[in-house]
Amino acid sequence: MTTELPKTFDPADIEARWYRHWEENGLFRPERPDAEPYTIVNPPPNVTGSLHIGHALDNTLQDVVIRYERLRGKDALWVVGTDHAGIATQMVVERNLNSQGVKRTDMSREAFLEHVWEWKEQSGGTITRQLRRLGCSMDWPREQFTMDEHFSKAVLKTFVDLYNDGLIYRDKRLVNWDPKLKTAISDLEVETTDVKGHFWHFKYPLENGVTLDDGRDYIEVATTRPETMLADMAVAVHPDDARYTSVIGKHVVLPITGRRVPIVADEHADPELGSGAVKITPGHDFNDFDVGKRAGFQPAEMLNMLDAEANVCQTADGLVPEEFIGLHRFKRDGVDGARELVVQRLKEAGYLIPHIAKTKKGEEQELDAEPRTIATPFGDRGGVVIEPWLTDQWYVDAEKLAVKPIEAVKSGDIEIVPKSWEKTFFNWMENIQPWCVSRQLWWGHRIPAWYGYPIWGAEFPKLRPDKVGTPSSPLPTFVALDDAEAIAKAEEFYRQNWDLSGKDFVVVVGDEAGLRVDGDRVEASIRRDSDVLDTWFSSALWPFATLGWPDNPSPLAGEGGAPTGAEGEGTATMVGADATNPSPNPLPQGERASLFDKHYPNNLLISGFDILFFWDARMMMMGQYNTGQNPWPRLYLHGLVRAADGAKMSKSKGNVVDPLGLIDQYGADALRFFMAAMESQGRDIKMDDKRIEGYRNFATKLWNATRFCQANGIGASTSIAAPKASHAVNRWIIGEVVETKQALDAALADLRFDAAANTIYRFVWDRFCDWYIELVKGNFDEETRAVAGWALDQILVMLHPFMPFITEELWSKQGDRADYPLITAQWPEPQAEVDAEAKAEIDWLIALTSATRTAKNELGIAPGAKLQAFCASPSPLAKSVVEANAGAIERLARLTPVTFGEAPAGAAMQIAAGEDEFVIPLEGVIDIEAEKARLEKALAASAKEAKSLEGRLSNANFVERAKPEAVEKARADHAHHMAEVTRLEAALARLG
Structure with missing residues (x-):
């Protein structure tokens, strides 16, 4: 049973309500243990961040993909989380403390980190709340944070393994300071x-x-x-x-x-x-x-x-x-x-x-x-001139780690889309420099390295006889997962180098590396490196550490994973770090050991091209090093969102666009559709509020079309397959659904988001709302109601990845189907083919109607004016269509009668439908001479303006020196007047 829709489409009314329903009912990742997996991970935004227009683009594209794969029955997992953002977060917390008259240096490291965790729990969820407003269908119960216990464990293990393999080392080099x-x-x-x-x-x-x-x-x-x-x-x-x-x-x-x-x-x-x-x-x-x-x-x-x-x-x-x-x-x-x-x-x-x-x-x-x-x-954060500074830092041997990713892209094991980015990728990777991974901060993953007292030249204890004359590093370094392992390594090292016979020897962790001798007791203290790791180091592990690596089963589980509480809730403690997250991290029960095995490698990564090297390439390196596999087979790089004039957005220019403001004004669906429709294989997107408004109008058009269907007894379909149909118009719309679904699948397979969005847009607006509804108006028999309801359902499913809110609302109002909300419905399977005869018939009828309406508009004839039409040599198709659809032709094209024969002499206009030429007499319809004079005057004006603009645009001084927006406007005006010249010439030709 349908539920009557309000007259006015109000996005704000439905968005919060539906998002809450989806999330509370676990619909972003329904239970599908036996389904084929499909996995993507979001580029983790800074925990300090808020939604900007780049996030809106990036996450819209990901949501289109994940909703599409969910509708196709996959076990679709969109991993969500935030990055601890070392510098940004430390700056925020220090600024808050400074406002209270407190400096970071006034307290211990441990006390400061407690303040950071407190801030994170209270204020660090801004961007995740905003992602919900965009409609992102992420797996929120498994939300990740790069400082979570299991993630910290993965980070430390990676550092230690790289060090033991000679791929991390300490060196004195220049850095951006x-x-x-x-x-x-x-x-x-x-x-x-x-x-x-x-x-x-x-x-x-x-x-x-x-x-x-x-x-x-x-x-x-x-x-x-x-x-x-x-x-x-x-x-x-x-x-x-x-x-x-x-x-x-x-x-x-x-x-x-x-x-x-x-x-x-x-x-x-x-x-x-x-x-x-x-x-x-x-x-x-x-x-x-x-x-x-x-x-x-x-x-x-x-x-x-x-x-x-x-x-x-x-x-x-x-x-x-x-x-x-x-x-x-x-x-x-x-x-x-x-x-x-x-x-x-x-x-x-x-x-x-x-x-x-x-x-x-x-x-x-x-x-x-x-x-x-x-x-x-x-x-970018300190706001002062960077100084190249010579200092001791930790480096990753990126040149060696880059070998396998380079091979993967060259062999096609990893496809970069668009392919044009491959050259840039190879150029950077084949000339890669050592990667500095240490940062002089307190907030972050503390480097798991401890420094000991130098053995060379020590007066006591004495070097072992076999070590005399063998200099060692001034600072012995012990890389380990925790204090206990570091102490054990240090003790082994000193016992190998010092003669400690008869001595009570211990190693302790202290603030400084030192040696204390008290009689027969010898105490060596080691100190931990005070630096933390670059946040790009930890985020490089994102595709697999979020799935439980290196533990398997997943540490996110209530079964056999990390330590859990009585209710299966993990306590997020910083492993190997020096502060504890005071808040529990609730995680879902029942995750099995297969989480990593099932969902790694991921299926796709969507990322801005600007982090190709900082994040994407490093995930390739770490994925191969830690797991022996590429993190994903495909990498899609999208462009930037620019201001309307093409300029890069920046706060200093004052041209930054707030996506939340656009959502408030037009709705999330309209913004999302704009992003998808404008994303053309990595090219930059220019902001255009008018287009977003146009997509809001598109949503309104669908809303009103659904209300029209309801008013004519059309409700939800009861079949996945297309209903049986005998009427040509119904067979035609079924074929249109088949072709649209095929084109949509092909576009999404190729990651052509613009083609996919434009495909469904044309079908909804042009074929269904404009033509199908017009063609069946007044002829709602049982077959037509069934076909119309089915076609509308297919629209809602195919449009859902792009416009989830309005489609879910309409789906729910078209019938009682609470057991399968649209988000988990089935992707269309029409089980039908295109009916060539019906397609030819209806397309011919549409062509005749469109040509007539265009001609009337060009000649200033009222749209409702009924005109006679003559066709001297009709094709068999023309005869059959006119005979079968005389009423529709009169109602839509306002042509009556249509005569097969020669037209009377006199002024007339000519139109075409397919191969058929029609002559429409104009005597008594308009003043022919006056109309000619009007058209000729308008043609001359447009031709003159087009020529003037062409001259301006051919002037190199104007193109190079004028403001970009002035050049862009001149080009747009020139294109407009050239189009007018073509239109007016055609109109004059119609008058003979």
Whole structure:
């Protein structure tokens, strides 16, 4: 029995109600133990985050896929969760504490982490609540967090295994250092901004009277960062630069520090840029670091002139003058920094080469430096200039881990969609650099490494006789899963190296590595590394750690998994970390050991292209390393959502779009459909509120069509298969369902979301609402009601992945079927074929009606005006359709009568339907001459405007210099007027 729909479609009224129903009844993952699995994982958003338009796109596409596979009967699992977001979360909690007058450094690490967990429990669920508003059908009872107990266990195991296999190591290298946050950050967290700066030129004196071939006793160098000269270690010139061939291998003596540094040959120096000589500061520049290594400097020998806050510190050679020590690198709060003082001292000593510039009047003037716009790296969270900083960090040997993912993509075991991204993938992976995985934070997975007291040179205990003369690392390192394992490894190490006979020897964990001797008792203390792991390290395990790896059965289970309470609820404790999550993590009962086996590898990953290397590629590496399998066979990379003018969205530009505001205005279904319809194999999407409004109108059209069906006794279908049909129009709509379903399946198989959305859109709006309902109006017999109800049901099922809320509401109101809500209904299986005869008949009728309506519109004839039509040489199809559908032709096309024969002489318009030509007399219908005059005037105006716009668009100055939105508008206007020219010419041709 149908339930009458309200007259007005109100998205807000139905969205919260249906989402609550789905979630409370476990419908996002119904019990299907024997069904074929289908698994995707969401890119875990930051726990600090809130829904932005990129999330809306990414999660809409995933929800389309998972709802589609659920309807196809799969055991569809969409793993959901959040990332602990080390830097972002620590910043939020520190800011909250600071507002209370408390600093992080005022408390212990353990106390601070308690505050973080408290914040997470109270405020960390914003984005997950917002994902629900979007309609995401995620497996919420199994919601994951990268700091959950089982996940932490997976992270620590991976680190230890990689270390034991020689794939993780500690090294001194340059990192992106954020002096405000005092931590290394990844490339993804660096934003490059053009900043107005300067280019200074200096003289570096050659040693001991050496001169260049041109007689100069110095080498000219140029830099945008003069303060770094305090740590210069070389000057590089190109090996083929004839100006410097004679001094390669010689030395310069640096002003200010007096440091003697070599002149080295390296292709990094470009003879065409400036003087062709480059100052080399390997401890503070990524390119210089590589030059320094090629010149023979070991990283441990490279000079560092800045501390963690970017204040000048003494270099290892002690040559930085005292007046520089403690200065900030830049001018700050009106106080000159190291940069200003270096320039001042070099200028005073005559080593500054002035820049000669011309004034607006053409006069020459001397400046200390050449003004330049400089691409400058900033930390996206700290907001300060990033400093390349030489420091000890933990690194993953990404080059070795990249081998199998590269092979997988080349062999086709992993398909990247669109394929155009493969070239970028290979370029990055085949030139991959070591991956810095340590961060100087308190919040995160603490690195499972402990440092011990150095054995070499210790006065007591003595080295074992067989170890004498064998130096060891200054800091013995013990990588282990927990304190107990680290202590055991340390004890074994010391007993192997020290003579401890007759001694009571113990190892303890302390704040510092040390040695305490009290008579016969020897106590060695080891300290744990204070750093945490990069969040990309833990999220790289997401496809399998969320399914229970490395434990199997899953630690999410009440049976045989991680320790559980009486009700099968796990307690989320940080394994190997130094704080405990105070909140229980309720998990479902009855998950069996097959969770990982059944759902790994996943089936598909959908991701933005911007995290291809930071997340996607690393999941490939970790999936192969930890499981021996690729994490998924397909990777779909979508584009960015841009502002309406094509500009990248940013808060600074003020063009950020709030998806929740769009949902409030148009409904979640309209926003979702917009995202899917505009997603074209990775191309960027331009925001367009008008299109979203159009999809809201589309939903309203379906709503009203359903109300019309209800008013005519059309309810829910009782059959999955198509009903038997004899009427051509019913056989036609059944065939249209068959073709739509086939096209939809093909588009989704190819991940063509735009094609899929447009396929169902055309069927719903054009074929069903506009034509089928019009064709059957007034002829609702039993067959037609059955076919119409069945066709509407197929629409609701096929549209559901894109517009879940309105389709579920209409499904429920069309009949009493509480046992199978739409979300778990069956994907269409019409068990029918396209009826070629019915298709030809109805398509011909539609073509005749459309052509007539278009012609009337072009000539300004009232839509309801009835006209005569003549067809001199009708096809057999034309005869049969007209004979069988005379009433429909009169009602829809307003043609009556239709005569097979020659038309009378006089003004007329011509239209076509299929191969048939019709002549429609216009005498007495319109003023022919007046209409011709009107059309000719409009044609001339559009042709003139089109020509003017064409000239403007062919002008390179306009296209290159005008605002992008002005160029875009000109192109749109040109296309409009060209279309008008075509339309008006056709209209004039109709008048003869």
